[in-house]
Each structure stands twice: as structure tokens, then as C-alpha cells.
Amino acid sequence: MNQNMKFLLVGLAIAIVISVAAPFLASPAPDGLESSAENVIEESKFAVLEESEPAIQSPMPDYSIEGMGKSGEILAITIGSIAMLLIAYGIGKAAKA
Template sequence: MNTKNRNLIVGGLLIALVIAILAPFLASSNPDGLESTAESLEVPESEPAFESPLPDYAIPGMEDNPWGGVVALIIGTILVLLVTLGLASIFSKKNGNGSE
């Protein structure tokens, strides 16, 4: 990987991490558009079919602590970066049957 691409990944990841760190403090906790519509139309809340490890971007047991949210979002941001890098590398021209 050349320097330009390394700088892009480091710089881009830093921006994403700053957003991830700020979000638990700055993000509105109001319901989103779909939840608001469901409330207005008196649709009852539903239970998740699957128990996720970090529900609602919080560490279980410290739901009220925004720093738990920061940790959850940092984990998620790095995980999304790594999964995208991995998947894109597997399904890229080099490994694929693309026209090269």
C-alpha cells in the first residue's frame, strides 16, 4: 500500500472515529422518522427476533453512560472498515475474473 492510500485510510478513519466519539454526546435521542411514524399511527413496539451483543449501540449494563456508546461505536466503525477492506480485497480485480 503506498503512502497516499495509507494517509487516506488513516485520515478517513480518524474523521469517522471523531464522529463516533461525538455521536453519543451530540446525537438526538428523539425517535427517527420510522419510529415517529409508528408512534403517530399507534403501532406497538416490537421485540427483536435476535439478541445482539451491543443493543442500541451501548455496552450492556452501562446503557446510560455515553462512554459505553463511544466504545460501542468505535468497535463498530473499525469493524466496518476491516470487513469492507477484507471483502473488497477478496472480491477485487486481482482475485476475480474481472477484465484485467
């Protein structure tokens, strides 16, 4: 097994560990981007933005799969992490060619 494949597998293992731990460690408070937006955008405009429909619907909104509880959160984060690693790997392979 070459070094790149070992690196990819270690990255995948770390991503899965973080995916399993994240739902239990995440803060219920708004994230940094949302709290920053609250400080910068007028409250009335922010409320309109929060209530508006997104341009594209997320396949797994709020990092969860509806109706599955914590296991849905773990699964959604794991799927997203693996997808991003595979996309990055594919881009790297394409750039190398």
C-alpha cells in the same frame, strides 16, 4: 505508505472522531425510520412490533454497552465503526483479487 492505506487511515480517524462526538450530539427523539414507521403502521400493530423480541439479539443494543454510560456508547459506536471499515476493506481486497 500507499494512497489506499492513507485513505483507510484517514477514514478510520474520522470514524473515531464521529464515534466520540455522536453520543453527545445525538437527539433523544426517535430516529427517522422509527418516526416514519409510527406514521405508516397502525398504533396497535406498532406497539406489538416494538414489544416483540428481535430475531437476532444485538451485541450492543441501542449503540451502547450496558452499565457503562456515555463511555459505553462511545466504545460501542467506535467498535461498530471500526468493524464496518474492516469488513468493507476485506470485501474490497477480496473483490480486487
